[in-house]
Amino acid sequence: MSEEEKEIVVKIKRFSKEKGSWWQEYKLKVDRFTQMTEVLRRIKTEQDPTLAYRASCHMAVCGSCGMKINGEPRLACKTLALDMVRKYGKNEITIEPMDFFPVTKDLVVDWTDFYNRMFKVKPRLYPSKEVLEGKAEHRLKPEDQRELWKFEQCIWCGLCVSACPSVKNDPEFLGPAAHAKGYRFLADPRDTIFDERLKILIDSAWRCTYCYQCFNVCPRDIEPVTTIKKTRAYTKFLREKTPVALTGEKHAEAIVKSIEESGKIEEAKVYISTYGLLTAITDMIYAMQNGKLRYALVTQKKVKDMEQIRKIMGE
Ligand code: SF4
Numbered sequence: 001m002s003e004e005e006k007e008i009v010v011k012i013k014r015f016s017k018e019k020g021s022w023w024q025e026y027k028l029k030v031d032r033f034t035q036m037t038e039v040l041r042r043i044k045t046e047q048d049p050t051l052a053y054r055a056s057c058h059m060a061v062c063g064s065c066g067m068k069i070n071g072e073p074r075l076a077c078k079t080l081a082l083d084m085v086r087k088y089g090k091n092e093i094t095i096e097p098m099d100f101f102p103v104t105k106d107l108v109v110d111w112t113d114f115y116n117r118m119f120k121v122k123p124r125l126y127p128s129k130e131v132l133e134g135k136a137e138h139r140l141k142p143e144d145q146r147e148l149w150k151f152e153q154c155i156w157c158g159l160c161v162s163a164c165p166s167v168k169n170d171p172e173f174l175g176p177a178a179h180a181k182g183y184r185f186l187a188d189p190r191d192t193i194f195d196e197r198l199k200i201l202i203d204s205a206w207r208c209t210y211c212y213q214c215f216n217v218c219p220r221d222i223e224p225v226t227t228i229k230k231t232r233a234y235t236k237f238l239r240e241k242t243p244v245a246l247t248g249e250k251h252a253e254a255i256v257k258s259i260e261e262s263g264k265i266e267e268a269k270v271y272i273s274t275y276g277l278l279t280a281i282t283d284m285i286y287a288m289q290n291g292k293l294r295y296a297l298v299t300q301k302k303v304k305d306m307e308q309i310r311k312i313m314g315e
Pocket residue numbers: 160163164165166167175176208209210211212213214215224225228
């Protein structure tokens with residue numbers, strides 16, 4: 001074995017409809033250039049042709065190779081085997097299918113639900129009639145392009161959805177990838193279905209819990225959570241306000257008021273202003289029963305230089 005080569009053990013979580021799931025081990029030599037897609041390709045071609053996985057571009061463009069590597073949602077092609085060995089201090093690497101997606105076979109998952117969510121947000125530009133008839137040209141200004149550029153880079157890899165706790169618990173939530181795509185067109189001045197898009201996106205945007213998991217795992221630095229924040233800011237343009245949108249607006253006002261008064265977000269006060277005293281008391285009883293009340297009743301230190309904060313808020 002050359003100095004640069006290392007033998008690693010790869011433990012793959014296999015699945016078939018007939019046999020259920022099991023772990024299987026493979027050994028192979030890798031060097032500093034070996035991507036995890038190459039690891040899988042060599043296992044399949046040299047050791048076990050029954051292994052199923054998806055990959056195509058091998059350069060973080062097609063979005064096919066999302067999976068969990070040592071428990072982290074990652075693109076296999078953007079992950080070097082030896083980086084994982086170094087990071088975890090052992091030459092054993094585990095590979096599992098992405099969470100949330102139903103498994104079809106081994107590392108291959110069913111994308112139906114993901115695509116349904118993406119298509120719900122109408123993921124294409126709806127230009128004006130004049131543009132479609134070739135009678136006009138609608139150019140993007142550089143400042144609009146700067147706003148949209150980052151969010152256009154989504155490769156539909158699904159990693160953010162696999163990591164999102166809200167998607168798993170809330171069937172009404174569209175999920176981070178659909179929000180990133182939805183905002184990309186909501187903020188596009190060339191699009192003609194702004195009101196329809198708002199209606200599709202606003203309620204769902206208020207269902208995100210801001211846990212930032214999507215931000216952490218996105219291989220293209222899209223920041224889906226940022227698109228959700230930006231979408232929430234559009235709530236004021238919604239023509240027919242829904243109960244969720246109204247609560248969302250109350251929440252935003254309560255946060256501004258809290259910062260103006262105390263220089264910080266006083267969670268308990270914000271909660272009461274948003275949901276009302278009755279709901280707050282009911283939730284407090286629930287928190288007490290589950291040993292969480294002490295987190296809600298933390299004594300806050302006073303903020304110095306309130307004048308500075310009010311000045312910033314007034315700007
Ligand atoms: S920040 Fe929101 S969208 Fe992102 S993972 Fe958390 S709940 Fe999901």
